Amino acid sequence: MAKDIGIDLGTANVLIYVKGEGIVLNEPSVVAMNTSTNEVVAVGSEAYEMVGRTPGNIQVIRPLEDGVISDFKTTESMLDYFIGKLNLKSRFSKPNIMICCPADVTSVEQRAIIEAAEKAGAKQVYLEFEPKVAAVGAGMDIFKPQGNLVIDIGGGTSDIAVLSMGSIVASNSLRLAGDKMNSDIQNYIKQKYNLMIGERTAEIIKKEVGTAFEPDASSSLSISGRDLMSGLPREISINEVEVEEALHESLNSIIEATKGVLEVTPPELAADIVDRGVMLTGGGSLLKGMDKLFSKELQIPVFLADQPLDSVALGTGILLDHIEKK
Structure with a gap:
């Protein structure tokens, strides 16, 4: 069977x-294609290694967007x-x-x-x-008549939902998540330093010195990219304060969307959420200080799932x- x-x-x-x-x-949800023959060259981790490093006839495709x-x-x-x-x-x-x-x-x-x-x-x-599904995987009992709030921040979307008795009562889905954070970092460095960096470098910055709350200026990372004026490689140092500034607008959008969902949640379920707190899941929720930022802005306890990537x-x-x- x-x-x-x-x-x-x-x-x-x-x-x-x-x-x-x-x-x-x-x-990784990545496929490398040979554009001359339309054949699949590599899939997954092997294809991800090729991002930004392929000749003209090999195209690396992300077949899912948002x-x-x-x-x-x-x-x-x-x-x-x-x-x-x-x-x-x-x-x-x-x-x-x-x-x-x-x-x-x-x-x-x-x-x-x-x-x-x-x-x-x-x-x-x-x-x-x-x-x-993320709420169930994070260990929440969504099948009882009580309010549960989950914020699932993935690569392409951030899904916010209030659940009760096994169904979604109120929700919002933003086409803004981990990938948007990467492009925020790329754009910030381009504007401030006149430096072009790749998607993978932006991902490394997010993981190493990315923070959502109370950034530490002494925590920095050296990165390399292409100088837009000279066209030559150049190295700079970027710190947590700068990354927090780059990500501020996107994180604020997720917080405002969460407030919007809470505003249309029935009062009894909203009261349950105040008692039970909010569950953060998805890879985007691993950004340092994410739970503290949400807790401060929503005035509700916020918890990070034990295995947010796997929820x-x-x-x-x-x-x-x-x-x-x-």
């Missing part, structure tokens, strides 16, 4: 959960590669697949996700909303056990 699988089809990473085995795959499929054929090739790599399809049966999507996904986008999973070898496809994938594993109830 083919085992049921859960897929966190993220803008930045694809995680696959196999029933009975746990998370068995975690690779949490949804922007390149259907490439997404299909990527899923097929990952599922094939795990050897999950048997000759006689296909796996059921649970796959996650942003809370504001359109019916057209939903159909594209289902078709991509079916073509990759699914027997039946179940779609679930990311914030609901959605772990949630699919739990919900797969209840698949017959869907």
